[in-house]
Amino acid sequence: MKRNLKRMLAAGCCALIVFLSSVRLLLPYHAAGYDDRCAALADEIMETVCGGDLQSWLDTALPERIGMSSADWYAIAAAQRGYDVSAYSAALQAYLAENEEPSATSRERMALALTACEPEPPAVCSALLDQSAGKMGIMSWIFALHLLNNGVPSGAVTAEQTVQELVNRQAPDGGWSLAGDSGDPDVTAMTLQALAPYRDTDAAADAIERGIAYLSEHQLPSGAYQSFGTENPESTAQVWIALCALGTDPLSDSRFIQNGNTLLDGILQFRLSAGCYAHAAGGAENQMAAMQTYLALTAAELQQQGRGSLLLFRGAQPVLSADDPPETPQQTANPPAPQQTAESPVQTAAASDAALLTTAAASAQTTAAGSGTTVIPHETQAASSETVTTAADAGTTAAETARTTAPPNDPRSNAEKYPYRIPLTAAAGAGFGIAAVVFLIRKNRSAKTYLTLGGGFLIVMALIWFIKIESPERYYQAERKTGGGTVTMAIRCDVICGLPGSEAYPADGVIMPLTEFSIAPEESALDLLYDAVRTYTLHAEVDGISGETVETAYVRGIASLYEFDFGDLSGWTYTVNGVRPSVGCGACKLHDGDCVVWEYTVNL
Numbered sequence: 001m002k003r004n005l006k007r008m009l010a011a012g013c014c015a016l017i018v019f020l021s022s023v024r025l026l027l028p029y030h031a032a033g034y035d036d037r038c039a040a041l042a043d044e045i046m047e048t049v050c051g052g053d054l055q056s057w058l059d060t061a062l063p064e065r066i067g068m069s070s071a072d073w074y075a076i077a078a079a080q081r082g083y084d085v086s087a088y089s090a091a092l093q094a095y096l097a098e099n100e101e102p103s104a105t106s107r108e109r110m111a112l113a114l115t116a117c118e119p120e121p122p123a124v125c126s127a128l129l130d131q132s133a134g135k136m137g138i139m140s141w142i143f144a145l146h147l148l149n150n151g152v153p154s155g156a157v158t159a160e161q162t163v164q165e166l167v168n169r170q171a172p173d174g175g176w177s178l179a180g181d182s183g184d185p186d187v188t189a190m191t192l193q194a195l196a197p198y199r200d201t202d203a204a205a206d207a208i209e210r211g212i213a214y215l216s217e218h219q220l221p222s223g224a225y226q227s228f229g230t231e232n233p234e235s236t237a238q239v240w241i242a243l244c245a246l247g248t249d250p251l252s253d254s255r256f257i258q259n260g261n262t263l264l265d266g267i268l269q270f271r272l273s274a275g276c277y278a279h280a281a282g283g284a285e286n287q288m289a290a291m292q293t294y295l296a297l298t299a300a301e302l303q304q305q306g307r308g309s310l311l312l313f314r315g316a317q318p319v320l321s322a323d324d325p326p327e328t329p330q331q332t333a334n335p336p337a338p339q340q341t342a343e344s345p346v347q348t349a350a351a352s353d354a355a356l357l358t359t360a361a362a363s364a365q366t367t368a369a370g371s372g373t374t375v376i377p378h379e380t381q382a383a384s385s386e387t388v389t390t391a392a393d394a395g396t397t398a399a400e401t402a403r404t405t406a407p408p409n410d411p412r413s414n415a416e417k418y419p420y421r422i423p424l425t426a427a428a429g430a431g432f433g434i435a436a437v438v439f440l441i442r443k444n445r446s447a448k449t450y451l452t453l454g455g456g457f458l459i460v461m462a463l464i465w466f467i468k469i470e471s472p473e474r475y476y477q478a479e480r481k482t483g484g485g486t487v488t489m490a491i492r493c494d495v496i497c498g499l500p501g502s503e504a505y506p507a508d509g510v511i512m513p514l515t516e517f518s519i520a521p522e523e524s525a526l527d528l529l530y531d532a533v534r535t536y537t538l539h540a541e542v543d544g545i546s547g548e549t550v551e552t553a554y555v556r557g558i559a560s561l562y563e564f565d566f567g568d569l570s571g572w573t574y575t576v577n578g579v580r581p582s583v584g585c586g587a588c589k590l591h592d593g594d595c596v597v598w599e600y601t602v603n604l
Contacts, residue, residue, distance in 0.1 A: 038264065041271075042297040045290050048275025049074070058083055063091035067099075069106070069568030070291045072113035077298045079116040080310060089117035096124055102499045103567035103602055104132035108143030111152065116313050121152045130156040134165070137178060137603045138187065139569055141165050145194040146311050149318040160320050163198055166191055167207045174214035178573075178603050180580045185218050186227040189238035193311055196245035197318045212246065215239055216255040223258055224266025228573065229584025230280050230544055230554045233270040233289045236263050237296035244299040245309040251300070267293055280544035280552050288564075424464045432457040484519035485592025489528055491538075491558060493600035496566050504560070511559045512536055514595075525574060525585040525596055526553050533558075550586035561600055570602045 050057030058078055065071035066088075075088045092114055101107045111128040115121040129152050133144035141162055148159040169191075170176055175183015176191040192211045198204040219225060225235040240263045243250040250256040250263050270278045270289060277289035299310040308315060432453055439449055494509030496502040505511070517531050526542070533540045538559050544552040555572045556563050563571030574585055575597050581588045590596070 038297050038300050042294055042301070044275040045294045045297075046275075048290070049294075054078070055083060058085055059087045063088050066091050066095045067101075069109060069564070070287060072109050073291055073295055075113050076116040077295055077310070079313070080298060080302060080307075085117040089114060092117075093122060093124065096128075103570075104136040104140045105143055105569050105603070106567045107132045108140060108147060109568065112143065112146055112150075112311070115147065115150045115152060119314070121147075121150065125152045126154060129154045133157045133162070138166070138169055138176065138191070139178075139603050141169075142190050142194045149194065149197055149311070150313050150316050151318075158321075159318060160203070163195065163201075163203050163320065166195060167204055170207050170210065174210035175218070176211070177580075178601070182582065183214050183218075184227055185215060185225040186235040186238055188214055189225075189235070189242040192242040193238075193245050193309075196242070196309060197312065198320060199246055201320055203320055208246070212243075212248075212255075215242070219256060219258050219263075220266070221259045221261065222266050222269060223261030223263055224269060228554075229582065229587060230552055231269075232279050233267045233277055234279065234292045236266045237292040239263060240267075240296040241299040241310055244296075244303040245311065247303075249303065263296075267296070280554050282545075282552075283543050283554075421464055425461065428457065428460045428464065432460075481518045481520040481523070483521045484523055484590070486516055486518050487528065487590050487592070487594045487596060488514050488516050489532060489596040489598070490514040491532065491598040493561055495600060495602055496561075499566060501566065511561075512538070519590055519592075523590050524550070525576065525581075525588040525590060526550055526555075528590060528596060529555070529558075529585065529598065544584075545586070551584060553584055553586035555585060555598075558598060558600075566600075566602050570600070572598060573601050574598045 046054055050061065058075075062071055062074060071088070072092075075085050075092075079085045092110060096110060101110065107128045111121075111125040111132075114125055125147065129144060129147045132140055133154070133156055134141055144154075144157060145159065145162045145166065148154060148157070148162060166176070171181055171183045173183050175185070175188040177184040177187050188211055192208060192215075195204050195208055195211075199208045215225075219239075220231060222231070223236075224231050224233065225239055226232065227235040239256075240250055243253070243256065243263075248256075256263060267277070269281065270283075272278055272285055275290060276285045277293055278284060279286040279289050295310060302308055302310060312318075436450065436453055439453075489512070490510070491512040492509050493502075493505055493511060496505065497507065497509045512532055515532070515535075517528060517535075519528065529540065532538065539557070540555065540559075541557040541562070542553050542555050544554040555574075558572060561572075573580065574588075575581075576588060576590070577595050578597075
């Protein structure tokens with residue numbers, strides 16, 4: 001009897017366990033369980049950055065990094081977490097009093113850091129806002145709205161005008177970008193961060209909803225996002241910050257969980273070790289990636305604790321004035337380029353090459369029409385402060401500007417090109433023959449000896465006949481390729497002309513003039529850049545390449561000009577026929593007649 005009772009109890013327990021497990025599987029799973037992991041990951045980053053004593057680091061080490069974008073962002077995060085950042089604020093105000101920051105977005109970022117650190121925005125914040133808003137494309141409007149959202153007074157712009165400016169820049173697909181007619185997840189997220197306080201207003205509600213839909217549609221199966229063709233943690237972190245600002249928990253919102261992967265899963269792909277993150281898969285440690293991940297984790301913590309948004313300080317609740325409607329005229333998604341300013345000079349130095357850009361783009365359009373490739377006509381391409389200046393007023397013709405680097409057809413035979421081969425072959429044969437005779441005289445009859453001599457002779461022959469010895473002049477010419485046609489490419493840095501620190505680079509912004517290259521079929525924009533590097537003996541640094549996988553390649557520097565050299569939004573971008581591709585340079589295949597322009601920008 002007791003045995004049967006035990007069996008019944010055991011069976012009942014098993015049935016209860018199965019029932020509860022089934023009920024749990026049928027219920028929607030929320031990723032709120034990641035909360036503890038978020039806190040641990042944030043602690044890891046801080047432990048790596050400051051060694052464990054965060055307050056001491058804020059008081060001593062961080063003020064020594066004034067001028068670096070990461071320092072401002074760490075100060076903002078620390079202020080939002082309740083730490084004393086008065087030492088950093090004092091150092092930053094002293095820096096601004098003694099230095100003139102050339103970048104508009106950097107000035108606004110510093111003003112935002114001061115606003116976060118102080119109970120009331122210092123007067124210098126208003127001055128920085130007035131001289132920077134709108135001066136460097138969409139990013140300077142985004143930072144301007146953050147300052148206005150936090151009560152920084154301005155005599156130059158209003159929140160109403162700035163909101164309208166950003167809404168007008170929305171692309172047809174619902175996103176925002178630096179230029180062009182399609183969105184970019186990174187820029188879209190940063191725009192939504194600034195617009196978030198106005199999500200219930202007539203001025204911005206529809207644009208915000210379209211922006212959220214864009215981000216949901218462009219999340220990758222891994223849970224992460226890509227920008228400029230590269231999947232990376234920074235873009236993913238920016239989306240996380242934006243959704244938290246909009247009151248959405250992306251770790252439990254089904255719109256932002258792909259194949260079971262959340263934004264956190266997407267970021268953790270790039271975690272190398274405790275507190276260390278890479279910018280791209282297979283890349284090295286990147287401090288910017290760790291810093292932006294920390295900002296996202298801070299934003300998540302603030303949201304989970306009901307303490308507001310990462311970029312709204314001291315409970316700020318901005319509103320739009322119904323009595324002061326925006327006076328900004330309606331604009332297209334891609335407004336015309338502003339007049340020349342100190343921060344965004346009109347690229348008049350590009351006039352000579354720009355004429356060829358027009359010709360090459362028209363040529364590409366004609367060529368593509370015959371090959372089934374769709375190319376946007378030059379006349380309809382976006383013109384803004386972030387794109388290459390068009391050639392409306394340029395008078396230089398293509399023939400006067402273009403140059404070719406491919407070596408001419410060489411009618412000589414291989415024997416004439418490489419005359420050293422026959423003498424070296426004869427010398428090697430004589431040397432190995434003499435060695436064989438010596439072994440015979442010494443009565444060495446070992447087969448291994450003669451097999452070794454024969455193998456060595458074959459290796460030497462291979463080296464002589466397969467290695468091409470050329471003069472430096474001939475080596476540093478792009479290889480003449482066949483089957484893919486010809487393309488043109490230029491490398492420019494016009495936007496930094498006249499800025500402090502630009503003295504080391506060409507005064508006219510032309511690192512490489514518009515140059516003609518032959519290409520092979522399926523050649524990529526990265527292959528073409530390598531051709532230019534070889535032709536002009538330039539230096540280039542490329543990340544994100546793993547083995548033969550080049551689709552995730554990210555160009556960090558060309559001609560010793562690197563990302564972040566001119567502000568935290570500076571770096572290299574490229575266009576093909578005036579259009580910014582949606583994939584990275586390693587995945588962008590070129591066609592006959594294409595025109596590629598690598599351009600350094602301060603609004604990456």
